[in-house]
Amino acid sequence: MTIELKGMDGAAVQVAPEALAAFKAAFRGPVLAPADAGYEEARKVWNAVIDRRPGLIARCTGTMDVVQAVRFAREHRLLHSVRSGGHNIAGLAVCEGGLMIDMSLLRGVWVDAAERTARAQAGCTLANLDRETQLHGLAAVLGFVSETGIAGLTVGGGFGYLTRQHGWTCDTVLSMEVVTAEAKVVRASETENPELFWALRGGSGNFGIVTSFEYRLFPVGPEILGGAIAWRGEDAAQVLDAFREFSAAAPRELTMVAALRIAPPAPWLPREIHGKPMAAIFVCYSGKPEDGEALLAPLRKIGSPVADIVTRRPYVQMQSLLDATQPKGRRYYWKSHYLGGIGRDAIQLAAEHASRIVSPHSAILMFQIGGALNELPPDHSPAGNRDAEYVLNIAGAWEKPEDDAANIQWAKDTFEAMKPCSTGGTYINFLTQEEGADRIAAAYGRPTLDKLAALKRQWDPDDFFRHTKGLTG
Ligand SMILES: Cc1cc2nc3c(=O)[nH]c(=O)nc-3n(C[C@H](O)[C@H](O)[C@H](O)COP(=O)(O)OP(=O)(O)OC[C@H]3O[C@@H](n4cnc5c(N)ncnc54)[C@H](O)[C@@H]3O)c2cc1C
Missing domain, CATH: 3.40.462.20 (Vanillyl-alcohol Oxidase; Chain A, domain 3)
Structure with a gap:
């Protein structure tokens, strides 16, 4: 059966059964439609004021799934949102009628205690990462509520009990693996795609989907x-x-x-x-x-x-x-x-x-x-x-x-x-749902906003990642 999803421009997009079947065959994790078991739980985010129903939820099990979801959304010009911890107050993680790219099954953490670094997949909560790093008496700079997602927190900035000593969470990130708007997998760090790396440390979800973060760790506790x-x-x-x-x-x-x-x-x-x-x-x-x-x-x-x-x-x-x-x-x-x-x-x-x-x-x-x-x-x-x-x-x-x-x-x-x-x-x-251009400008200040807008034109000229606090301020 043909399904109707919301497109990037807000108009309805018809997706033929063969196209949906091909997407499902290429995708390893569950792809949930509104009638499917698990859909209701997967669509809900932390803030109950946000009550949106995506047309499809693609629950990613690895970077390849993220690539497939981005390709599918691109090919059909679908409105999409990216969900990691689902804790954004404005409900950016869930879009009405489009494709929700759900990262929350990706919870792997690898700690290198000698190097004092950890790589964590984007679906981790703060608790998931703290649990593994504290095994070694180490910790990343994270936030104050353990059920929050590391991904949205880190790409938006991030602060918590260790911020006074080490800065914003994003200031302590060493590298990221990113799926771009063109569905390419790239690394971002001080030496690889440094401008993308800069943009992703506070520029929020406007530049790509981060599949994993490498954090610097610091001795804390236990x-x-x-x-x-x-x-x-x-x-x-x-x-x-x-x-x-x-x-x-x-x-x-x-x-x-x-x-x-x-x-x-x-x-x-x-x-x-x-x-x-x-x-x-x-x-x-x-x-x-x-x-x-x-x-x-x-x-x-x-x-x-x-x-x-x-x-x-x-x-x-x-x-x-x-x-x-x-x-x-x-x-x-x-x-x-x-x-x-x-x-x-x-x-x-x-x-x-x-x-x-x-x-x-x-x-x-x-x-x-x-x-x-x-x-x-x-x-x-x-x-x-x-x-x-x-x-x-x-x-x-x-x-x-x-x-x-x-x-x-x-x-x-x-x-x-x-x-x-x-x-x-x-x-x-x-920022809440209705806070727009003036508050986004307040969050960044003019020079940073201009630089982010220029990088957006370079990395995402079609504004593919648009279910965000955008860079139009
Ligand atoms: C109870 C609570 C406590 C909080 N405490 C703190 C705190 O102490 N310190 C602090 O700094 N913040 C705090 N926050 C704010 C928090 O940082 C944001 O809500 C953040 O968006 C949560 O991340 P998430 O992964 O859960 O977001 P989600 O709701 O899953 O995603 C929000 C948006 O972030 C972007 N995003 C998510 N995942 C990715 C990804 N993998 N790649 C690229 N972009 C992505 C997308 O634009 C997405 O729409 C808190 C929020 C809540 C609700």
Whole structure:
């Protein structure tokens, strides 16, 4: 039977049965149509606000499958999307009516402990990579929630507990294997296709499909000092002030994250605070635990904490400490700014807008990232934003579609109010569905955007990879 898929220009494309059969014969992994078992699970991404139904899902089992999927999409001029971890807030991984090229079955990791490098396939989650590298007491610079995909995170920039020491995730990548818009397999590194390599370190999914990444690794743990301290919401301003002071003076082995939200019914929090506003600081000290204990002692005595779970723990446990707050299948809407520092205005505004949170799952988060990334030249990689010291994420999260409007409005209001605190820059990976050219331009800055656009014309002149935050800003 002929199937109808959405084309690159939005019009319907008829794919003849023989063409589909030929694609399936050339492709080793499952190719799922809407009626097939497994389709529903494969199409769903982390953010339940995104409810799209691809016409076909091609579940790749190796580089050859990726090549076949790109050839098939090219030949029929199909709209397509690339899914790795499926965690992009804007749902870029899933397209309506087109072909979803699904990388999530590709989870191989190979560690070279002597060289302190790891090659990881693009479908890995952060947890998959951390698990293998921690076997050797090593770690790549990854993000804060272990179920996130390494691929989208890395090609968009990437930051986490090790960023202060080593820079954006993409600054620590050594090479990538890439399937280009012409379905060619190339390597990208400082010495092989260096301009493509540059573009893929922050330029997001606009230049090719990365099948594997080679990361530089760093000695970490396996045991670190980390956890969280929580206070009542009334103390939010005092807690943020302590966060400002401590984080500004902290050595790079210490990374701190501040969170203002409604206390969830988590076992580490006392019952009497459940459902009430709280302020928390998450910490990870990746140097010698005893040094971290001395360093953190004064912070733990600020005000009257209601809970304190800072302890020696495995690094992989620290990497998943926030997971339960970000489950797949909730409705999410984020707005974000980079901050050059935390002033008293930012503290006041954050505390004020946290008091107006409408959902028990939402939060105002400040991630400390300043350090190594500020020392690289502005054009080292498109992730740029070398003046950023903190990431402010206004993270709306809720359960029911009827609550969309109120939660989105809260995030937008908070974002607007806190605009004066921003560097003017933002993180490409945190842009929501409706954020377009002006916010993409803010993420890169004009010189980087122009250079990316020129490389796009060279590597993908037909804008084949278009289900992305594009480079038209
Ligand atoms: C709960 C949560 C926590 C997060 N925490 C952090 C954090 O701590 N630090 C941080 O930096 N970011 C964080 N992020 C943002 C994260 O980096 C982005 O959401 C990123 O897009 C996730 O990657 P993914 O592979 O899961 O993306 P997907 O949704 O699978 O893909 C998103 C897009 O990335 C591109 N892409 C994906 N795979 C490839 C590939 N193989 N080759 C080329 N392009 C590709 C494509 O354009 C694709 O459409 C978080 C996101 C969530 C939802």
